[in-house]
Amino acid sequence: MQAIPDTRDGRPRVVIIGGGFGGLSAARALASAPVRVTLIDRRNHHLFQPLLYQVATAALSPADIAVPIRGVLGTGREEGLEVFLDEVTGVDLEKRLVNLRTDGPVAYDRLIVAAGSRYSYFGHDEWQAHAPSLKSLDDATEIRRRILLAFERAETVKDPEERRRLLTFVVVGGGPTGVEMAGAMAELAKATLRQDFSHIDPAGARIILVEAIDELLSAFTDSQSAYTCEALSKMGVEVRLKSPVEAVGPGFVRFGGETVETPNVFWCAGVQAEPVAGWFGAAADKQGRVVVDAQMRLPGHPDVFVIGDAASVTGPDGKPYPALAPVAKQQGAHVAAIIAAEMTGEPAPGPFRYRDWGTMATIGRSAAVGKFGKFAVKGFFAWVLWGLVHVGYLVGFRNRIVVLVNWFWQWLTYRKGARLITGSPRLPPTHPPRKLRDEAPARSTLDS
Ligand SMILES: Cc1cc2nc3c(=O)[nH]c(=O)nc-3n(C[C@H](O)[C@H](O)[C@H](O)COP(=O)(O)OP(=O)(O)OC[C@H]3O[C@@H](n4cnc5c(N)ncnc54)[C@H](O)[C@@H]3O)c2cc1C
The missing domain is CATH 3.50.50.60 (FAD/NAD(P)-binding domain)
Structure with missing residues (x-):
């Protein structure tokens, strides 16, 4: 070379x-x-x-x-x-x-x-094939493809069990990314897609957020973590705390002793x-x-x-x-x-000291949390602040304007405009192979 x-x-x-x-x-x-x-x-x-x-x-x-x-x-x-x-x-x-x-x-x-x-898949790299993570643009468009395709397939399948599996979405990780993903998916299903289908009610989709410890957004205050849980529940997200993921495979995920059959598992943890x-x-x-x-x-x-x-x-x-x-x-x-x-040859700066201006996370429409030293904010004000800060940090003037206009439009109309399925029209398996099904514990939500 x-x-x-x-x-x-x-x-x-x-x-x-x-x-x-x-x-x-x-x-x-x-x-x-x-x-x-x-x-x-x-x-x-x-x-x-x-x-x-x-x-x-x-x-x-x-x-x-x-x-x-x-x-x-x-x-x-x-x-x-x-x-x-x-x-x-x-x-x-x-x-x-x-x-x-x-x-x-x-x-x-x-x-x-x-x-x-x-x-990190916590030593289980084999889970990655069944639970894509969100790190690059390719990851994001792949997750978008899977979510939108699941609704399309559910529209045409006859078997109610299969439809139920297709309309179940599991997000792993109760940090900012998992919370934001679960909230945005709930808005997509329960508002944006609501009128778009003839044979299914997208609002009936199950969105489950799974977290290993006993709270969401652990970097925030206890009251903000509780508020986040409550806000997500109001949006129809099922929050499962103290539920470490035990297995992920083709068409299923197991956490806290419960098995859920779905092709839609998204990894936002670690x-x-x-x-x-x-x-x-x-x-x-x-x-x-x-x-x-x-x-x-x-x-x-x-x-x-x-x-x-x-x-x-x-x-x-x-x-x-x-x-x-x-x-x-x-x-x-x-x-x-x-x-x-x-x-x-000038004197070099000394040790690095991080200037912490605060941390924020959004939950959904008009709901967010922010922590700035001793000050903690939540609700609509925090959400507006979150939006302004993120637009301010975006690189590129064009992107700032486009994102602002998009958000304003979505806030007015509930419509999300980038509902495009690109790539393969195929979905991964919607339920585990028979051998794995037989091994699934009796408490499986499938049988509930
Ligand atoms: C989904 C998500 C949401 C997040 N939300 C927030 C948030 O709300 N607030 C916040 O403060 N932080 C957030 N973060 C974390 C934040 O993005 C990171 O802390 C930040 O990007 C770290 O900056 P970095 O320069 O170290 O790495 P990055 O910004 O990740 O940049 C690394 C670059 O290195 C390149 N690279 C890597 N390996 C190689 C290689 N071998 N050869 C050539 N190039 C290579 C990559 O292509 C990439 O461009 C989030 C992260 C994710 C994934």
Whole structure:
């Protein structure tokens, strides 16, 4: 494999792996530093993951929440900046080279790793085939395909049992993504699709939200968790707490001793870092995040920084910072400032301190929760605030306008406009093979 020509003009080269929240923030902040920047991502777009569930539930289109990385950074116009579309397969720390799947390697003087995370199936990777997760645009359009197809198939099947299975949806994970998914699915079924079918009543669809511990949204206050449960129940979502998932297979899921037969299981629980710790042979925490120092430097390698979801950085309270978009963004800006200072000989910023402006999660139409230090808000006000904050954080002026108009239209009409089925017209099995059925416990909701 031929090395990518090093086009350096005497300026040191900073290589950034990942064009997500952390990588993009670092690249932008380095624009005025005396360095050349090479950003490598296996996708050509920056994705606003907090609104992925809206693509999965047909409220927004993929292009509303993603922007081409080249477009955002102004590659071609910006001198000293290049973007490569490729997958990083490893890093040679000794030779200071980044290895790529199709080309490369790429030499670096400073390396920023911002490769993010993926879902964890808690040691059961085999569940993934039956319970897709929500991480990329492909995941979101696949989930949208499955949801909409289930209603289409239910419209034409004669067998009431089969119809019941098709109209049962299980969301695993009571964190913000699971809550948002379950709420949006309830709105889709009980409002948007309500008038669209002749032989079924989509409002009768069962939406079950499954959580292993005894509350939803555990990062929020007890009263906000209780409010979330209540709001979802009012929307017709069945909330199952203290119900760890025990098995997922073709056409079924088992949690808390109960088996539900359905082809529609969606995974929104648990994250683990991209496997970058393996590239370095570095120490990692339980989520696979590389343990770095307070300046996000890889121990023993001061020219390598790891940030965002891929990094475990301890805060002043002795706990690692959470895997959140603002953490990644602030870390990206911080390491960029360190690198810029090193290049100009100015004093470098000290340890990273996360400025926490608050956390929010939406439940559904006019219902959300927000926690800002000691202040906790919920209800309509929190929902408006959630909308404004998310539109503000979206990358790209066009996307902000399109999303705002879409939301306003949906709020007025209850209609979700992106109800498109793309890809295969086939659904996965709607019930388990006979052998698995026979093994299902007597408490199966099937027989209830
Ligand atoms: C569904 C969902 C909802 C979320 N909601 C919220 C929310 O409401 N609020 C919030 O604060 N956070 C939320 N998060 C978390 C937030 O998105 C992450 O904390 C944030 O994206 C982390 O930023 P990052 O830069 O570390 O990684 P990412 O933004 O994930 O970017 C990683 C980038 O690296 C690229 N990459 C990975 N591996 C390689 C490789 N080997 N080679 C080349 N490129 C690679 C990826 O393609 C990606 O573009 C949500 C996450 C998900 C999945």
